Amino acid sequence: MKERVFSGIQPTGNIHIGNYLAAVRRWVELQNEYENLFCIVDLHAITVPQDPSMLKAKIRETAGLLFAAGIDPEKSSVFVQSHLSAHAELAWILNCIIPLGWMQRMTQFKEKSAMQRRTVSTGLFDYPALMAADILLYQADLVPVGEDQRQHIELTRDAARRFNAIYGETFRIPEAVIPEVGARIMDLADPLKKMSKSGPGGAMAIGLLDTPEAVRSKIMKAQTDSLRDIRFDEGRPGIHNLLVIYELFTGMARTAIERHFSAKGYADLKRELAEIIIGNLSPLQSHYRELTSDPSYINHLLTEGAQRVRPLAERTLSLVKERMGLG
Ligand code: TYM
DSSP: OOOEEEEEEOOOSOOBHHHIIIIIHHHHHHTTTSEEEEEEOHHHHTTSOOOHHHHHHHHHHHHHHHHHTTOOTTTEEEEEGGGOTHHHHHHHHHHTTSOHHHHHTOHHHHHHHHHHGGGOOHHHHHHHHHHHHHHHHTTOSEEEOOGGGHHHHHHHHHHHHHHHHHHOSOSOOOEEEOOSSSSSOBOSSOTTSBOOTTOSTTOOOOBTTOOHHHHHHHHHHOOOOSOOOOOOOTTSHHHHHHHHHHHHHHOOOHHHHHHHTTTOOHHHHHHHHHHHHHHHHHHHHHHHHHHTSSHHHHHHHHHHHHHHHHHHHHHHHHHHHHHHTOO
């Protein structure tokens, strides 16, 4: 039996190179080794206001980008969270066993709610319970994500252990798989903040569908520092971030990268990096255009994905209900 991989992505804003390097590209790499489930989490997206027609389009765009990046529908099930009501149902059940104090410790909620203040929804607070439901519903072994999701996966593990302790062995305890390099790609305008799909003013992310001109312009404007030498040094967040992106896209060793830039300046690094990113995104973008030329094709793949995973979700949900005496 192959171990099962589960991960999710929100269909909001523009999927960027941080999502790609820490998550999507790794999902592609893991495909042959594991059984794979990738979920487009539209129910998570509505924890903040969304324009309905835009959300519908973004769900298809996100799916198109996953397939264009190399997710193979033969090897992986890609599906939309709201197509399976079991996610919301299990989230409610988990709400009833997760102590409030655990939820109040979630740093992502604190950060996101601080930006919204009065309009913050109950759903945004409850976001981690729905995420736990996503993972536990499929009895996933491994959850490949970026660093920002670590705490949510810890909560998922705690929730599973608590449920198992109260009602008997029901859930498998999943493990986070977080890359050693590039688990947190930083924003180009403010390298002390993570790159984000829909960040506050000033945020600068490179979208997977960005034109070559947009990539060049964003990289050339990226914040650096007033030093000169090009070295991997975490104390210099701007340059460090650019070098990490360079490392991940080229696969070169750090020493080789530093040697390559030893007699060069920041402008050279930026010019080269921009072309490397453009060269990596270009095949993905043409594949995306092919895949989305027939809009019904993506819908078809998403329906098929949901059909494939439904029996797994239903099996867990009925076991949970039986254990709890529901119905
Ligand atoms: P989302 O949509 O914000 O991000 C998708 C994936 O990209 C990673 N990521 C980053 N990695 C490196 N640098 C960054 N700047 C960066 N920004 C985002 C995220 O860690 C993630 O792996 N809550 C999740 C979606 C989700 C999920 C799940 C994930 C819902 N249910 C169950 C795993 C398992 C989220 O909002 O990801």
